[in-house]
Amino acid sequence: MEDNITYKLKQVCVQNPIFGPRNLGHYWGSMKDFVNNQDKHESYLIIDDVLAILMNPNEAHAIKNRTYFVLQDFINCGYDIEKSHVILTSSFTPYLMELILFYADFIDFKFCNYLYENSFLGGLKSYQREELGLNLYPSVFEVLYPQLGIPAISFALEAELFQGGEEIIGYTYIMNHLKNNIKKVYNDYNYPPMYEPARNGYVLGLDGEYMFQHNSIFLSEDEDSLIKKIDNIEDKRVIKDWLTSAGHKNVFEFYSEDNDFTYLKNLLKDILVNELKPFRENQLEISHLDEIIINNYENIQNQLTNHITTLKREAYKISSLKHT
Template sequence: MEDNMTYKLKQVCVQNPIFGPRNLGHYWGSMKDFISSQEKHESVLVIDDVMAILMNPKESEAIKNRTYFVLQDFINCGYDFENNRIVLTSSFMPDIMELIIFYSDFIDFKFCHYLYENSFLGGLKSYQRDELGLNLYPSVFELLYPQLSIPAVSFALEAELFQGGEEIIGYTYIMNIIKNNIKKVYNDYNYPPIYEPARNGYVLGLDGEYMFQHNSIFLSEDEDSLIEKIEKIENKKVIEDWLTSAGHQNVFEFYSADQDFTYLKNLLKDILVNELRPFRENQLEIDHLDKIIAGNHEPVQQQFSAHIRTLKREIYHIL
């Protein structure tokens, strides 16, 4: 009898909710690719709200609300939360901290410190730390969590594919180092996850610079604001980048001689007004989002617990 069960690779997509609602950079940079592949892969969306609070503790209450916006945007993008998983890191802190402690045994302190110094937090000036609500000097948690939490979570989830924007590429190097060091003491046949680059890792903002909050269009932005922002675009490279990201490179090339690019702007308006309609119109209740998060808790908890038991038994010989 033929086996109709097809093995699905496990993919993990990591999002930091520090800025809340997702913009076109997130959409074209990671969301669309992740969601379009969810039928062929077993998918896990990791929303690292602990990292967001660590980066800006003064905004901890606001970040809680921003986390809901991120989840809402993924659901409105088509994320199948009933057949896939959602991990909110703050919901699993005891497990994640235990995982970090175990995996910290397999990374050099100097390397970990080097990673920190070259991170967002490590590059802050004293006055910037004070403005964000951080102590003058970093805590042990601040040094370890940003470098080891996502690798530890990915290992516990048995991720085989690691997906997200270009800012998370660095995690792949950390995971490779940890796995190579683990193999010296434990014959671990699970390879570190492979990074799946997005088709559009670098999306231009309205002003032609890298898309950030101040120069972006948000997925849930109202129609009038969306149209007004597109109308004010002055950089033709932005229009080319956005049409290419939307799959209309050939249209741009055909009309590239259009000096004031009126037609191309109108085309962009039509594309985005229609494509982003679900994000504007489908506003989910917080109670509903809480139920979705809670509904994912038990299976993820079981997987984390099982992975911790394996680490204790196989590496530390703890029964």
């Protein structure tokens, strides 16, 4: 009798560790939904430290340490590292280079350059590039990797769901573009990963602007600091945005006429102090986090190798060479 095996879709969540510890924007914009879906999907957390170092070479050593904060925050969010996968892109640089080399053949130069010019790196002034440790003019890798690195590894993993906040949407356009161009050559179309929007892809910061480092609450922030920041919120839109993200939109609407929104602030404090408790209290050893990354290496290596082998065989008609 055959066992009933339920097929699980593969979901990918990408995190840039350039700023280290995750904040509420990351939490409601990608982390929470990704972790909540890990039992029904095969999950891959990709920490793209290659991009982080590419964006700020002067901080390369610090960025390595910040990747640990990202992984720790995901584990404290409930990410099951026994059942799910963790990928540190710098661990697979040779494989990424080979994948990018192949997929670069299916992206128009002008399109790729347009994407670059409208990116963070493409918008830097010369003095800003110098401050970050970048050359005056971008390298080929600087132009190609941000556009192709994550799409290439997602294709190699055969990901079907691409999950994340608003900044992730751009990758979906690139993947569709690549797949359509590949179809023209090989008459073979495998659908690119489908974008899975988060509950709130655009989380407001403490000042009512898009949440960034300077206007955020970090998941591991101490309780006193968290309470003080909430007390100092002046923009009612922030209260509404956060309560909606936390699943309490109806409560906000009921108390929306409360001009100083004392009750709503106290509710937010209770919610976040309780929900973020694991992030404050669970500090993991670097050796343990290294072990998690290492334990994931062989499985991911095999998937990337198999995909590259298929590309060589079917696209380049290169068979394995045997020594006689």
